[in-house]
Amino acid sequence: MSVIRLDIAIVGAGISGLAATRKVLSEMPGARVAVFDRADRPGGRPCSRDLGDGMGIVELGAGRFSPNSHPQLASLTAHYGQATKSFEYRLTPIHSGLSEQAIILMSEICNEIDKNYHSTELIQRHSISLRRAAVRIVGKARFDLLVDLCGYDTLNHPDLTFEEGFRLLRQHPETSILFGRQDNNWRALVGGLSSLVDSLVEDLGGQAELNLEHELVGISTEGGGDHILHFETAYGQKAVCAGKVLFALPIWNSCRINGLNLPTMVCARIQSVPLIKAYFAYAERWWGDFGLEGRCLSTTSMFRKIYFPKDANYVLIYSDGTSANKLHESFVLDSDIHTTFLQMISDALPFGTEIAALPNPQDSDYRFWPHGISFWRNGLNLIPTGHWQIGQGAAVCSDLFTSKLGWIEGALESAESAVRVLCENCISSPHN
């Protein structure tokens, strides 16, 4: 088997791996760099689909960011001249009809949790689950109601800490309103996040080879300190030798690479939740007649959050946790999932609206992410450096090693910090 030799190998062509490659190329001009991904397309969890005929671009993976809280992503989009648009949806729980009162009730519950959060020490916030903390503060019935109404199953996860759960509630565009926060100016890319991926790939400009359908299965070290990467490809196994390696993979994936040997304190403490995004596309935006444009309906059904855009002809559904599993199963098994969907939202429509009067979708699809996002299973982040270094020549990055876990911004921060250490001594000693 012939062995390819590189100065730096980057494993994972998601936004973090591609942004890291761009950085490496600027720090080490002339270095031999290649990127590898097991998928047949670059981009990882961002996954935009253009529905054609001006129907809109639907994000089946990551989709929104806040320039205030996500400055690196904002500057990357600005660098590539990507146009952005507002991502603003008014959270509206369906609870016996569209319930504005429910928002007031949820805000009261959140305020009580908020006060208690600030008077609880950080170490305690990391050692108790959000659920346990909140049940103590507001009682079980009120916390259950809050979780039901806000459309996030993950808030109930026994391993989600008070610290991370509170941030999820306070920072997500759908629920930040419950804390009276209007400051976040959430944005989406007009061309979809995949167009940012396209720009990043184009920017490699032949300076770094992009190898798709290359799944890293193992890594070993040579006598001279070089790394041998073992890939499975469509054409059989391939070995690559690299002086330095950056692992820009979802962390649960890095933990499964033979020979990478991430410490147990990392791998044993990672938890992930499934996510699903699905859409129904229609010839007309029928929801305008019901005042639903610009609303995000939250429901207690498996269709946890339903977005009704003002400028596109699809309805987007976003569910997490147990609901994501149920919805996935229903999409696979229920040939008439659209009727199930309409029956569920009929609660929100004016009394007497016949479901049969609503149009059938022209198109529908979904994308299920079994490990959609990861978080620490209790306890503090023990990797405050932003990345995990393995000897002099390898580093693992993950949004989990930053305070922006669950967001692209965290993945970018982590990749930047990993590249900084990997490139420290590279300029004077590129691999020969």
Ligand SMILES: Cc1cc2nc3c(=O)[nH]c(=O)nc-3n(C[C@H](O)[C@H](O)[C@H](O)COP(=O)(O)OP(=O)(O)OC[C@H]3O[C@@H](n4cnc5c(N)ncnc54)[C@H](O)[C@@H]3O)c2cc1C
């Ligand atoms: C449904 C959903 C909605 C989200 N919404 C948002 C949002 O609105 N805003 C936001 O900021 N974030 C959001 N996120 C999170 C965001 O997608 C991630 O934080 C981000 O994609 C992380 O980037 P990454 O490059 O580190 O990892 P990824 O995007 O996961 O890319 C990693 C790449 O590694 C590849 N890979 C994995 N294993 C191997 C292997 N063994 N060998 C080779 N290649 C491998 C994968 O194929 C993938 O391409 C969302 C995630 C999901 C699933």
